[in-house]
Amino acid sequence: MKISLNILLSLIFLFPLPLLSPLLPSSSTPNDNAIVSLIDQTCKRTPYEDLCISSLTSNPNRSRAAGVKELAGMVLDSVLLNATDTLAFTRLLIDRTIDPEVERPLDYCAELYIPVVKFTVPQGRDAFYRGQYKFAEYCLTDAARQADACEKMLPGSAVSPMGDRNRIFQQLCSVAVAIIDILSKDQ
Amino acid sequence: MDDATSKSFDHPYTVLGEDPSLVIPPAESRQRPTKVYFGILTSTVFLLSLAGLIVRENPNRAENSIPAAGTAIPESSQDNVRFLPVGEAEGVSAKSYPSTRGRLSFNWTAADFAWQRTSYHFQPEKNWMNDPDGPLFHLGWYHLFYQYNPDSAIWGNITWGHAVSRDMIHWLYLPLAMVPDHWYDIDGVWTGSATILPNGTIIVLYTGDTNEAVQVQNLAYPSNLSDPLLLDWVKYSDNPVITPPTGIETDEFRDPTTAWTGPNGTWYVLVGSRLNTTIGVALVYETLDFKNYTLLDHPLHTVDGTGMWECIDFYPISTNSSVGLDNSATGPEVKHVLKASLDNLKLDYYAIGTYDEGNVTWTPDDPEMDVGIGLQVDYGRYYASKTFYDQNKGRRILWGWVNETDADYDDLAKGWASVQTIPRVVTYDSLTGTNILQWPVEEIESLRLNSTEFEDVFVEAGSLVPLDIGNATQLDISVEFEIESTQALEESMLGETESQLECSVADNRTTLGPFGLAVLADESLSELTPIFFRLVKSNGTLKTLFCVDETRSSKATEVFKEIYGTVVPVLDGEKFTMRILVDHSIVESFAQAGRRVITSRVYPTEAIFDKAKLFLFNNATDLNVTAAIKIWQMNSADIHPFPLY
Numbered sequence: 036m037k038i039s040l041n042i043l044l045s046l047i048f049l050f051p052l053p054l055l056s057p058l059l060p061s062s063s064t065p066n067d068n069a070i071v072s073l074i075d076q077t078c079k080r081t082p083y084e085d086l087c088i089s090s091l092t093s094n095p096n097r098s099r100a101a102g103v104k105e106l107a108g109m110v111l112d113s114v115l116l117n118a119t120d121t122l123a124f125t126r127l128l129i130d131r132t133i134d135p136e137v138e139r140p141l142d143y144c145a146e147l148y149i150p151v152v153k154f155t156v157p158q159g160r161d162a163f164y165r166g167q168y169k170f171a172e173y174c175l176t177d178a179a180r181q182a183d184a185c186e187k188m189l190p191g192s193a194v195s196p197m198g199d200r201n202r203i204f205q206q207l208c209s210v211a212v213a214i215i216d217i218l219s220k221d222q
Numbered sequence: 223m224d225d226a227t228s229k230s231f232d233h234p235y236t237v238l239g240e241d242p243s244l245v246i247p248p249a250e251s252r253q254r255p256t257k258v259y260f261g262i263l264t265s266t267v268f269l270l271s272l273a274g275l276i277v278r279e280n281p282n283r284a285e286n287s288i289p290a291a292g293t294a295i296p297e298s299s300q301d302n303v304r305f306l307p308v309g310e311a312e313g314v315s316a317k318s319y320p321s322t323r324g325r326l327s328f329n330w331t332a333a334d335f336a337w338q339r340t341s342y343h344f345q346p347e348k349n350w351m352n353d354p355d356g357p358l359f360h361l362g363w364y365h366l367f368y369q370y371n372p373d374s375a376i377w378g379n380i381t382w383g384h385a386v387s388r389d390m391i392h393w394l395y396l397p398l399a400m401v402p403d404h405w406y407d408i409d410g411v412w413t414g415s416a417t418i419l420p421n422g423t424i425i426v427l428y429t430g431d432t433n434e435a436v437q438v439q440n441l442a443y444p445s446n447l448s449d450p451l452l453l454d455w456v457k458y459s460d461n462p463v464i465t466p467p468t469g470i471e472t473d474e475f476r477d478p479t480t481a482w483t484g485p486n487g488t489w490y491v492l493v494g495s496r497l498n499t500t501i502g503v504a505l506v507y508e509t510l511d512f513k514n515y516t517l518l519d520h521p522l523h524t525v526d527g528t529g530m531w532e533c534i535d536f537y538p539i540s541t542n543s544s545v546g547l548d549n550s551a552t553g554p555e556v557k558h559v560l561k562a563s564l565d566n567l568k569l570d571y572y573a574i575g576t577y578d579e580g581n582v583t584w585t586p587d588d589p590e591m592d593v594g595i596g597l598q599v600d601y602g603r604y605y606a607s608k609t610f611y612d613q614n615k616g617r618r619i620l621w622g623w624v625n626e627t628d629a630d631y632d633d634l635a636k637g638w639a640s641v642q643t644i645p646r647v648v649t650y651d652s653l654t655g656t657n658i659l660q661w662p663v664e665e666i667e668s669l670r671l672n673s674t675e676f677e678d679v680f681v682e683a684g685s686l687v688p689l690d691i692g693n694a695t696q697l698d699i700s701v702e703f704e705i706e707s708t709q710a711l712e713e714s715m716l717g718e719t720e721s722q723l724e725c726s727v728a729d730n731r732t733t734l735g736p737f738g739l740a741v742l743a744d745e746s747l748s749e750l751t752p753i754f755f756r757l758v759k760s761n762g763t764l765k766t767l768f769c770v771d772e773t774r775s776s777k778a779t780e781v782f783k784e785i786y787g788t789v790v791p792v793l794d795g796e797k798f799t800m801r802i803l804v805d806h807s808i809v810e811s812f813a814q815a816g817r818r819v820i821t822s823r824v825y826p827t828e829a830i831f832d833k834a835k836l837f838l839f840n841n842a843t844d845l846n847v848t849a850a851i852k853i854w855q856m857n858s859a860d861i862h863p864f865p866l867y
Contacts, residue, residue, distance in 0.1 A: 150614075154362025155388075158450050162866075169865035177388055184668075 070100050077106050081213035083206045090207065103218055110211045111160045111171075117207055118156055118178065121200045122148040128196050137196065144185035144197065151178045168219050172212050179208035327632060328778030328827060335636035337830045338807040341696050342669055342859040343624075344393050345641040346383055350375050350633075353477075353533060353606035354621035354642055355382055356416035356426050359614045361450035364390045366621070367399055368642070369413060375633040380410040382428070386451060386864065389665040390619070390645045394864035399455050406430045406438055406462045413533060414440075415608065417481040417489075417512075417549075423447065425512050426455070427478035427491060430462060436472040438462030439493060441512055451864070464507060464515050470495050475505075477533045480610065483550040484508070490582060491515070492522055494531035494562060502528035502562055502594055504536070506582055523560060523584045528571075528594030531562035533606045536584070537618060539574070539658065544649045546618035548611045552579055557650065559658060560584055562593050563606050570599040570607050570622070574650075574658070588656070597657055600643075601788045602770060602811075602821040603627055609648060618648040620660060624808060627772075627782035627823040641808055643821055651817060654791050659816040662803060670698060670854040679838060679849040681737065687838040688745075691853050694834045695742070697804040701838075701851040702797040703737060703755065711757070711845075712764055721758045725769035725787035728752035728841060734764070737840040737847045741804050742775065744829040751775040751824050752839065753811050755790075755798050766792045768800075768813040768820065775824035782823075790818040805856070 074097070078087035090113045091097060091106060100106055125145045132138050159174025186201040344366065345351065355367040363386045370383030384399040400411045407430030414428025426442045441458035466475040474495050481489040489512065492504045504522040507515040522536070538547040542555045561572035571594045575586040586592045599607050600622060607622035622643045626633055633639035646660040674691045681687055691697075705711070711734065718733065728736050728750075738754030740747070751774075756767040769787035776783065790813045792798060801812040809822045826834070840847050 150362050150388075154450065158362065167866050169867055173394075173865050 067098070070097060073100060073102070074106065077103055077214060077217065078210075080217055081210045083210050086203070086206050087210045087214075090210070103214060103221070107163065107211065107214045107218060108160075110207070110214055111156070111163060114175065114178070114204075114207050114211050115152070115156045115160065117200075117204050118148060118152045121182075121197070121204060122152050124200065125197065132196075140185075140188040141196065143188050144201075147181040147185045151181050155181070163215065168215050172215055175208045175212050175215075179205040182208075327629060327635075327780050328776075328825075330632065330635070330778075330827075334827065334830065335632075337695075338636065338825060339638070340641050340805045340808050342391065342666070342856055343641045343644060343805050343808055344385065344861065345638065346370060347395065347863075348375070348638045349373065350377055350638075351383065351623070351640040351642075352377065352380075352625070353413045353623050354608050355414050355428065357608065357610040357619065357621055358416045358418060358424065359610075359612050360418075360424065360452060361448075363388060363450050363452075364612075364614075365452060366393070366642070368623075370398070372398065375637055375639045376630055380412060382411050382414075382455075384452075385861075389668065390663055391665045391668060391859050393859065393861045395862065396451060396453060396864050399452075400428070400442060400457070402430075404430070404457060404461065405433045406440055407457075408433045409435055412437075413477045413606065414442075415478055415480040416610070418613070424452070425481075427463075427481075427512070429476035429478065432462075437466060437475045439464035439476075439478050458513065460513065463513055464493065467505075467517050469497075470505070474530050478507075479534055479536055480549050481509075481512070482536075484579070484582065492534045492536055494534040496530040497524065500529055501526050502531040502564070504531060504534050504560065504562070504584075518582060520581075520583065522582065523586075523593065525592050525594045528562070528564055528566075530565035531594075532565050533561075533563040533570075533608060535559070535561040535572075535608055537609050537611070538577070539618065539648070539650045541650050541652060541655075546611055546616050546647075546649075548613070552577065557587070558584055559648075560586075560593050561599060561607065564594055568605055570605055571595070572597060572599050572658070574656070591656070598788070599660075600819045600821050601768075602786045602819075603784075603823050604643070604821045617663075619663065620646045620648045622646075622821070624821055624823065627784070628778070628825050629780040632780065632825075643808075643810060644803060646816070646819075653793055654817065656791075657817060660819050661812065661816040662801070662810070666698070666803075669857045669859060671857050673852055673854045675850075675852045677850045679851065680846065681838055681840040681849055682846045683840055683842045683844060684731070685840055686740075689836045689838060689851070689853065691836060691855075693832065693855060694836045695804065695806055695830070696856040696858070697741075697802070697836070698854040698856050699739065699741075699800070699802040699804065699836075699851065700853075701739060701802075701849055702799040704797050704848045704850075705734075705757075705845060712759075715759050715764065718759055720760055720762075723758055723760050723765060723767065723789060725756060725767050725771065725785050727773055727785065728754060728771045728839075731841050731843050732756060732758070733842060733844045734758070735767070735842050735845070736769065737842055737845070738800065738838075739802065739851075740837040740839055741802065741809055742824055742826050742829045742834050743837055744826070744833050745835055747837075749774060749776055749826045749829040750837070751809060751822065751826075753800065753802060753809070753820075754839075754841075755800075755813075757845070765789050766798065768811075768818050770809070770811055770820045770822045772822060772824055775826060777827045778825055781825045784822075786820045786822060788818050788820070790814055803856075 074091045078084045081087045094109045125141055129141045155174050155178045159171045162170035182201040182204045189195040350371040352369040358365050366385050367382045369380050371378050373379050381398045382400040384396040385393045387393045402408045402411050409431035412429040414426055416426045418424055424444055427439055430438050430440045440461040441463045442455050444452045445454040445456045466472045477494050479492040481491045484490050489509050491507045495503050495505055497503050501524050503524045506518040506522050509515045538551045538556045538558050540547055541557055557574050558577040559572055559574055563570050573586040573593045573596050575584050577584045603624055604622045609618050609620045612619045624641050626639045644662045644666055649659045651657050651659045735756030736754035740750040740752045743750030752771045754769055757764050767787050768790040771785050772783040803810040807823055807825055811820045838849055
């Protein structure tokens with residue numbers, strides 16, 4: 036009995052670790068390291084690496100990212116979320132302003148973002164999941180064009196009421212296109 | 223005269239030295255070996271003589287005048303035939319196609335033909351196109367369908383081609399939407415329209431030419447309404463839904479319109495035909511489900527003497543706002559436009575009038591300007607136009623088919639034929655109250671690159687001003703001309719005899735015209751297409767003619783070279799304005815903000831690529847004008863196949 040106690044104690048110390056692992060902070064699990072690595076490597080191949088990384092790491096679904104395809108889906112979600120937020124923000128600005136000079140370009144921008152949120156990005160996402168990558172990219176490029184048109188109507192981002200939202204949105208679209216490109220090439 | 227904000231115009235310009243009254247040289251001058259210098263143009267001249275070198279189309283047309291129901295039709299109707307007469311062999315091969323004019327074709331190079339292709343107008347990659355069909359907006363995309371022959375650059379084997387765009391400018395080609403594959407459309411899937419029901423359902427009614435060459439109306443709908451591209455279409459299993467009624471010729475019964483609502487959930491649709499061969503008629507069908515139809519015992523409207531009405535269009539227009547209206551709209555401030563394409567003349571006519579909902583009839587505001595005898599939609603090469611209500615932006619949009627005016631064998635050689643106009647917004651002209659206004663959709667402005675502006679350009683009588691703008695084959699031009707008050711002119715013209723209301727050629731100098739722009743002109747003016755105003759005294763007042771003179775547009779002899787024109791109302795205090803879209807072999811010209819429009823096809827042999835230039839001119843003998851002009855270079859619309867995978 037004395038001998039088995041020693042063995043028993045060492046077993047108690049060794050075995051519970053794997054069993055306890057899900058309870059430990061996730062940043063230290065092998066699976067999560069793989070995801071971080073996947074995100075890093077993928078984002079390196081996009082024109083806005085930092086934006087790509089921050090967008091993906093903040094995505095609540097990131098633990099399900101098994102490959103580039105899931106990352107692409109996640110970025111598309113970000114694009115839609117970003118456009119929806121920008122539209123809501125623009126509408127808020129319109130409500131708050133009384134100066135027609137300020138309101139006019141904001142109205143114009145809202146008009147541009149409405150179809151982006153309603154049609155363009157959702158259709159791009161649907162196309163992506165159907166494997167129609169070029170269609171998806173067309174939608175993203177088109178969405179970015181609308182943001183560009185909006186930006187052109189506003190004063191520079193330092194003084195623009197919309198700040199750098201259009202610029203960030205365009206960059207996010209570029210990131211999405213780049214990741215879809217990776218998928219197309221790797222096929 | 224100098225204006226700091228615009229390109230200062232400091233080129234002196236003078237009339238040609240030899241004969242101060244001539245801006246246009248006599249015909250012989252074209253043979254002068256000396257290459258006339260340009261720089262500051264002075265030496266350029268238009269041909270004076272009508273005789274000799276210029277080969278004329280239809281020399282019998284003493285009607286360089288503006289006939290009310292003009293025939294700008296070539297001698298052979300083969301060239302703009304929409305469909306071959308019943309019984310005739312179809313699908314003629316290139317080898318057996320006869321030369322329609324017996325004249326030698328110009329020795330076109332591949333580069334010449336390539337230049338002719340437009341850069342921002344819709345046209346398929348190759349082969350033949352005609353009527354626009356079923357235009358609509360759905361889930362973020364504008365759709366255009368069109369009569370299309372996938373096999374040849376002449377009419378035949380007609381299918382529905384399909385393209386989509388987010389902005390009606392940047393089009394993407396899609397697979398064919400419908401092909402002739404049932405007995406009821408085996409001889410052709412012809413023209414039709416789309417109706418979007420209140421619940422979002424899309425239905426299409428189109429004419430099918432049956433295996434026995436009978437014209438029937440068929441129902442089709444998208445197989446998947448949630449597909450934003452509407453790629454696949456289903457034909458109703460029980461087609462046709464409408465067959466020619468008794469008393470109507472089975473080959474004169476076609477082109478169903480978009481439907482509109484009547485009381486108690488009924489829908490109405492029009493089909494065009496003719497009675498007693500000479501009376502144009504809009505037959506009315508009533509339906510609840512788009513599958514079963516009843517012919518009303520009276521037509522919506524008829525007009526004697528106008529013949530077969532093709533491509534009927536019927537839509538409401540607001541008289542007190544520029545907002546577009548859905549097809550079912552009615553109200554005190556709503557009028558209805560009835561339009562027909564006259565098969566006899568190959569011209570599109572329309573009239574504004576009042577729709578009686580109770581009787582389902584329509585009456586023109588002015589019976590003397592009824593459909594087919596009054597206003598034309600477009601006074602140039604233009605046919606089979608169709609509108610739709612753009613619920614995306616609340617506009618009424620107009621499409622129009624523009625056929626080639628070169629020879630069929632040219633089309634076969636170059637492998638394509640026909641373009642569509644830039645889609646136009648249609649509104650009511652509340653200033654005149656007698657016509658519609660058409661204007662290119664504002665989305666076209668996304669193609670604008672750099673612009674050049676000239677202000678206060680004094681163009682005295684008998685002078686020509688070159689506009690140095692670089693490339694002159696893809697342009698969006700806005701120009702306005704100011705003259706001394708028309709009242710003063712009228713007084714000074716008191717003693718003058720009245721003239722015939724005719725455009726005539728640009729080199730015909732009259733007292734008060736012509737003045738305008740010469741597009742697609744080469745430096746020596748051996749080729750040019752003048753677009754101009756000419757003021758003429760008629761019936762005691764001054765009338766303004768708006769004209770496009772193609773007679774010197776090309777040295778090629780087998781192409782049509784028409785003079786198109788119309789009187790355009792110019793109201794007190796208005797300047798004379800034009801907007802011109804130049805896009806290689808098509809020119810769309812709008813006068814007085816779209817009060818009158820002329821679409822033109824030209825095929826220069828010299829004034830192409832970087833040799834094409836732009837000029838202002840004033841060929842009047844006794845009138846000076848001042849012009850302000852802004853010219854944008856236009857980008858290509860990069861129309862290409864839809865990138866799916």
